[in-house]
Amino acid sequence: xxxxxxxxxxxxxxxxFPGANGAGRDYGRxxxxxxxxxxxxxxxxxxxxxxxxxxxxxxxxxIEFLGACYDAGLAWVHFPEGLGxxxxxxxxxxxxxxxxxxxxxxxxxxLNPMGYGMAAPTVREHAQSEEFKRSLLxxxxxxxxxxxQLFSEPGAGSDLAGLATSAVLDGDPxxxxxxxxxxxxxxxxxxxxxxxxxLLLARSDPDAPKHKGLTYFVIDMHGPGVECRPLRQITGQAxxxxxxxxxxxxxxxxxxxxxxxxxxxxxxxLMNERSALGASGSRRGSGTIADAVELWAARxxxxxxxxxxxxxxxxxxxxxxRLTSERSRAAATAGDPGPEGSIGKMVGAELNQHIYEFxxxxxxxxxxxxxxxxxxxxxxxxxxxxxxxxRYLRSRANTIEGGTSEVMRNILGExxxxxxxxxxxxxGIPWKDIPRG
Amino acid sequence: xxxxxxxxxxxxxxxxxxFDDAQRQLRDMVRKFCADNFGATAAHRPLESGELYDxxxxxxxxxxxxxxxxxxxxxDGGAGGxxxxxxxxxxxxxxxxxxxxLFGTVYLAIPALVACRPGPARDGLLxxxxxxxxTAAFAVADFAGAFDPDRVTVTxxxxxLTGTARQVVDATGAEVILFAANxxxxxxxxxxxxxxxxxxxxxxxxPTRPQSTVTLRGAPARLLAGPEDAGRVINHAxxxxxxxxxxxxxxxxxxxxxxxxxxxxxxxxFGRQIGxxxxxxxxxxxxxxxxxxxRSTAYHAVWALTDGSDDPALAASIAQATCSAAFSRxxxxxxxxxxxxxxxxEHQAHQYFKRAATDAALLGTAEQHxxxxxxxxxxxxxxxxxxxxxxxGRP
Numbered sequence: 001x002x003x004x005x006x007x008x009x010x011x012x013x014x015x016x017f018p019g020a021n022g023a024g025r026d027y028g029r030x031x032x033x034x035x036x037x038x039x040x041x042x043x044x045x046x047x048x049x050x051x052x053x054x055x056x057x058x059x060x061x062x063i064e065f066l067g068a069c070y071d072a073g074l075a076w077v078h079f080p081e082g083l084g085x086x087x088x089x090x091x092x093x094x095x096x097x098x099x100x101x102x103x104x105x106x107x108x109x110x111l112n113p114m115g116y117g118m119a120a121p122t123v124r125e126h127a128q129s130e131e132f133k134r135s136l137l138x139x140x141x142x143x144x145x146x147x148x149q150l151f152s153e154p155g156a157g158s159d160l161a162g163l164a165t166s167a168v169l170d171g172d173p174x175x176x177x178x179x180x181x182x183x184x185x186x187x188x189x190x191x192x193x194x195x196x197x198x199l200l201l202a203r204s205d206p207d208a209p210k211h212k213g214l215t216y217f218v219i220d221m222h223g224p225g226v227e228c229r230p231l232r233q234i235t236g237q238a239x240x241x242x243x244x245x246x247x248x249x250x251x252x253x254x255x256x257x258x259x260x261x262x263x264x265x266x267x268x269x270l271m272n273e274r275s276a277l278g279a280s281g282s283r284r285g286s287g288t289i290a291d292a293v294e295l296w297a298a299r300x301x302x303x304x305x306x307x308x309x310x311x312x313x314x315x316x317x318x319x320x321x322r323l324t325s326e327r328s329r330a331a332a333t334a335g336d337p338g339p340e341g342s343i344g345k346m347v348g349a350e351l352n353q354h355i356y357e358f359x360x361x362x363x364x365x366x367x368x369x370x371x372x373x374x375x376x377x378x379x380x381x382x383x384x385x386x387x388x389x390x391r392y393l394r395s396r397a398n399t400i401e402g403g404t405s406e407v408m409r410n411i412l413g414e415x416x417x418x419x420x421x422x423x424x425x426x427x428g429i430p431w432k433d434i435p436r437g
Numbered sequence: 438x439x440x441x442x443x444x445x446x447x448x449x450x451x452x453x454x455x456f457d458d459a460q461r462q463l464r465d466m467v468r469k470f471c472a473d474n475f476g477a478t479a480a481h482r483p484l485e486s487g488e489l490y491d492x493x494x495x496x497x498x499x500x501x502x503x504x505x506x507x508x509x510x511x512x513d514g515g516a517g518g519x520x521x522x523x524x525x526x527x528x529x530x531x532x533x534x535x536x537x538x539l540f541g542t543v544y545l546a547i548p549a550l551v552a553c554r555p556g557p558a559r560d561g562l563l564x565x566x567x568x569x570x571x572t573a574a575f576a577v578a579d580f581a582g583a584f585d586p587d588r589v590t591v592t593x594x595x596x597x598l599t600g601t602a603r604q605v606v607d608a609t610g611a612e613v614i615l616f617a618a619n620x621x622x623x624x625x626x627x628x629x630x631x632x633x634x635x636x637x638x639x640x641x642x643x644p645t646r647p648q649s650t651v652t653l654r655g656a657p658a659r660l661l662a663g664p665e666d667a668g669r670v671i672n673h674a675x676x677x678x679x680x681x682x683x684x685x686x687x688x689x690x691x692x693x694x695x696x697x698x699x700x701x702x703x704x705x706x707f708g709r710q711i712g713x714x715x716x717x718x719x720x721x722x723x724x725x726x727x728x729x730x731x732r733s734t735a736y737h738a739v740w741a742l743t744d745g746s747d748d749p750a751l752a753a754s755i756a757q758a759t760c761s762a763a764f765s766r767x768x769x770x771x772x773x774x775x776x777x778x779x780x781x782x783e784h785q786a787h788q789y790f791k792r793a794a795t796d797a798a799l800l801g802t803a804e805q806h807x808x809x810x811x812x813x814x815x816x817x818x819x820x821x822x823x824x825x826x827x828x829x830g831r832p
Binding site for chain 1: 452453454455694698701702709710712713714715718719721722723725726729730731732733734736737755758759804807808810811814815818819820821822824825826827828829830832
């Protein structure tokens with residue numbers, strides 16, 4: 001991953017990217033069934049059936065059900081036993097999820113997106129002690145503890161590695177009571193106000209080049225010195241927060257990975273987010289394009305041949321991307337993932353915008369009405385995405401959050417096509433000497 | 438194949454989008470053959486020498502490699518494979534700008550014959566086309582890639598054809614030409630020997646895809662499909678042809694992207710590789726996206742026609758709408774990325790650009806196929822009341 005591909009402005013994963021081609025809708029984390037481990041698959045399915053039998057998800061509270069899943073090793077089947085897993089192939093998660101969700105169980109990634117999608121793999125891989133991992137992972141899995149991600153800053157968007165929030169070590173190493181003192185401001189933090197824990201990337205060494213001076217922490221969102229404020233956005237709502245951190249203290253035991261190794265640890269998190277977004281299939285015509293086709297069908301009084309052609313172009317683009325996702329999945333299942341998997345984010349984002357622009361142009365004067373700018377108002381039809389006009393406004397973020405389309409084109413050009421990188425004015429120089437503004 | 442009555446071609450591939458080992462080997466073999474025999478330099482020969490294509494090379498494709506009739510049963514002289522196999526070979530032909538009557542023979546005439554009921558006329562012709570001894574053209578005018586009986590310009594009386602067919606691709610060198618002809622009992626599909634008709638060669642923008650106007654004056658003809666079958670046979674051929682053409686477009690577009698990336702890495706301006714400039718890099722990224730979309734729709738259509746997993750008409754139109762637009766755009770962008778050199782005769786970009794313009798116009802334009810898609814998916818869409826809300830401004 002290059003500097004600049006980051007994604008804490010991705011909102012709740014269920015929310016930020018409303019399903020161009022179904023991405024962000026269906027979180028079976030399946031990679032296709034792994035036929036080489038048919039015995040494991042049977043065991044996973046048996047365990048899942050036992051959980052469902054003893055804790056009917058239609059009857060028991062979500063926390064109890066997800067706790068039972070965790071204890072049975074079905075939260076992340078590829079994790080070690082005792083940490084919510086069984087130590088089997090990751091592909092078998094879909095076997096468990098089919099049984100659990102088929103019986104009416106919740107989609108946990110939707111309830112605790114940063115927790116399941118990003119925190120769990122990072123904690124599992126980089127936390128310092130098994131005890132610490134255990135203490136964090138079970139309440140994460142049950143959704144008792146919601147997680148958020150504190151990466152982006154007002155001064156560090158696409159250039160995430162340039163972030164300025166400081167982490168200064170304090171205390172006596174001899175007594176083992178060392179703590180990090182954190183100061184700075186984070187932004188685009190979804191779910192910060194509901195979160196118990198945050199994943200924090202901060203600068204521990206301003207004298208090192210920007211990628212080298214970062215350290216990764218777990219921060220107590222309820223602790224002193226952490227303040228969340230809602231960040232109102234174009235739609236009038238506040239999906240995200242700003243988080244102000246003032247002399248907050250983090251025990252050194254809450255550090256994930258080595259001091260100065262934060263960038264590498266962060267990549268674990270981002271890689272997992274990417275694979276979480278890309279793993280599900282979708283039906284023809286589903287996703288955002290369904291909104292436009294539905295509106296088209298509902299309003300024959302507004303049809304023109306020019307609009308029909310525009311919609312058919314959008315439909316074809318959505319279908320081409322859907323087929324590309326299918327092809328990408330088939331290639332990954334066959335053990336031969338190709339470069340085509342990298343285009344979905346960019347195409348989906350731009351398609352979302354074009355689809356809602358089409359809807360607005362179809363509606364004409366009706367489209368320039370709005371339902372409400374109340375910051376915490378419920379959407380009238382119960383769909384969190386709101387009416388068409390709100391979706392239109394929300395889609396402007398799609399080409400910014402989770403990597404701007406400019407950054408995505410750089411990634412395609414450099415990582416996939418092998419083109420040379422752009423000139424970098426900040427390469428190799430100490431972070432503190434890099435011009436900022 | 439998906440339509441009833443069409444001889445079924447085994448084996449059916451199990452996993453969509455995944456080529457098996459035999460298909461990978463086939464691709465390597467065809468690629469190597471194309472590297473030795475085709476390519477941009479060879480594609481200049483029709484203009485330089487006046488020779489339409491190299492008959493020896495064509496015969497080797499049919500006999501030695503056996504890649505002209507891969508989806509034809511072995512009992513009919515083919516390779517006994519499926520359309521996926523044929524597509525693998527065609528993609529490589531497209532990449533190498535292969536010169537020869539692929540369009541008339543492989544994309545249209547052979548699929549038409551496969552769909553015809555067995556009989557001496559059909560069986561004999563199929564076997565000589567399959568092994569590359571003879572070539573054919575398909576002089577059935579389509580509209581938007583579908584058969585339109587109103588456009589048939591040839592009539593049949595007493596087994597003899599009369600009329601004119603315009604702009605028939607690959608007719609110039611074909612030994613046999615297939616016609617749709619109207620008779621007293623309806624429209625049938627017929628085969629006419631080239632010795633029995635008149636051809637006026639036309640100058641084509643893409644010299645590797647020649648055309649002629651063909652005139653029939655009471656030419657003796659053999660019936661391939663009678664009125665009860667002809668519509669089905671012709672539409673099957675047009676659909677397979679559209680899908681193979683889409684695959685050819687994908688192969689050619691991939692070649693152009695490779696060429697453009699290579700140039701962007703090696704060309705220096707302002708002291709830097711031009712591929713390091715985002716204006717160039719982002720154009721190449723967009724070309725890559727268009728190419729991958731085209732590839733997905735073409736492969737999907739190939740599998741849909743092979744295993745019946747999707748509506749063949751919709752799948753073919755999705756592929757043609759996407760691939761014609763993608764190849765055209767990628768060809769134009771290839772010239773742009775190459776700058777001045779890309780506009781010269783000596784550089785191969787123009788040869789592919791002309792192929793792109795030609796392919797885009799054949800068997801239905803992108804716009805015509807898009808219109809077909811709109812008919813199939815938009816005009817039939819049904820509103821679900823309340824499925825989507827529009828704000829009314831009322832609090």
